[in-house]
Amino acid sequence: MITLIDYGAGNLHSLEGALDSLGFAHRRVARPEDAPSEGLLLLPGVGHFGAAQAALRATSWWDALPRRVTEGRPLLGICLGLQLLAEGSEEAPGVPGLGLLPGFARRLGPGVKVPHMGWAPVKPVEPGFKGPGYPEPGFPEPGWLYFVHSFALPVTTATLATAEHGRPFTALAGQGRVLGFQPHPEKSGPFGRRLLAAALCFLGESPFPEFPCS
Numbered sequence: 001m002i003t004l005i006d007y008g009a010g011n012l013h014s015l016e017g018a019l020d021s022l023g024f025a026h027r028r029v030a031r032p033e034d035a036p037s038e039g040l041l042l043l044p045g046v047g048h049f050g051a052a053q054a055a056l057r058a059t060s061w062w063d064a065l066p067r068r069v070t071e072g073r074p075l076l077g078i079c080l081g082l083q084l085l086a087e088g089s090e091e092a093p094g095v096p097g098l099g100l101l102p103g104f105a106r107r108l109g110p111g112v113k114v115p116h117m118g119w120a121p122v123k124p125v126e127p128g129f130k131g132p133g134y135p136e137p138g139f140p141e142p143g144w145l146y147f148v149h150s151f152a153l154p155v156t157t158a159t160l161a162t163a164e165h166g167r168p169f170t171a172l173a174g175q176g177r178v179l180g181f182q183p184h185p186e187k188s189g190p191f192g193r194r195l196l197a198a199a200l201c202f203l204g205e206s207p208f209p210e211f212p213c214s
Contacts, residue, residue, distance in 0.1 A: 001039040002026040002205060007059045009052040009080070010044030011184070018186035022197045023207035032064035040205050041065065041073055045080025049105070049151070050092030052080055065098060074177040074203035075100065079149060082173060082180030091151050100178045101158050103170070105151040112166035115150040120163045122171045122183065125155075143191040145171065145183035152182055179203060 002019060006012060006028045019026045026042070029035045043065070045052050056062040069075050077085045088097045089105035097104075108114050123142045145163070152169035155162055161172035163182070173180050179199055185192035201213035 001036045002042050002200070003035045003039060004028045004042050005044070005061060006030045007052070007055045007061055009047050009055050011046055011079075011186075012044060014184070014186050015042070015044055015078070018193055018196060022193060022200070024197075024200055024205055025208070030059060032060050032068075039073075040200065040203050041068060041075045043075065043077040043081040043084065045078065045082075045084055046148075047080065048091060049080065049083060049089040049097075050095045052084060053092070053095055053097075056084070062098070066100065069100060069176075069178060072177065074205075075179075076199060076203060077178075077180035078186075079182060079184055082170075082182050083151060083153065085178060085180050086153055086173075089151055101153075101156075101173050101175055101180060103153040103156045103158070103173075105153050107151055108149070108169070109166040115148065116165045117148050119144045119146055119188075120165060120183075122161050122163045124161045125159050143195075145181075145185060145188040145192050145195075147183045149182060177203065 002024055004012060004015060004026050012028060083089050083105040084097055086097045086101045086103045087099050088095060090107060108116055121142060122145050155168055155170055158173045158175045159170045160174050162168050163171040171182050185196040
């Protein structure tokens with residue numbers, strides 16, 4: 001059962017539709033004490049880094065997420081959710097991230113329109129995650145995904161895939177049982193949903209029998 005974290009700063013409807021179409025059971029949860037005791041934690045995010053961090057603190061998720069990762073729960077962040085998993089962002093100087101992935105989000109550019117809104121090619125980086133049913137390194141293949149953002153993590157040791165807008169940046173990052181997408185795979189057509197399904201399966205989620213992982 002996927003816990004879809006509802007802290008007032010995420011695009012939940014499109015994610016719920018994608019999870020339904022892919023056959024993954026999920027539950028929208030506002031506070032950690034109401035979440036299922038097992039399964040993946042899904043952290044979406046839109047808007048300002050500092051406001052989202054404050055909302056996570058107000059709903060008690062900020063302290064709960066690192067504890068649950070330490071206990072072995074998988075965690076997946078999407079868009080601003082990826083940046084919140086990292087060390088911080090220059091969008092909100094002095095406001096820490098969760099520190100579960102390396103790097104500080106930086107403003108995109110120079111020499112390009114910001115925010116970056118639209119499709120961009122995404123390229124896998126070795127070793128990548130190994131999703132069932134996919135060739136090594138697990139990333140299905142280079143493809144196009146949909147982005148809406150002004151900040152992004154640089155390329156780090158945790159980078160699994162990259163994109164470019166004025167400079168190369170991290171499109172997908174992972175370390176242990178923690179993964180994050182900068183683009184919106186749920187809004188990226190068949191390729192994006194296939195990649196989202198691979199990530200969910202890699203993190204231990206099992207879809208309904210009619211939607212196998214492999």
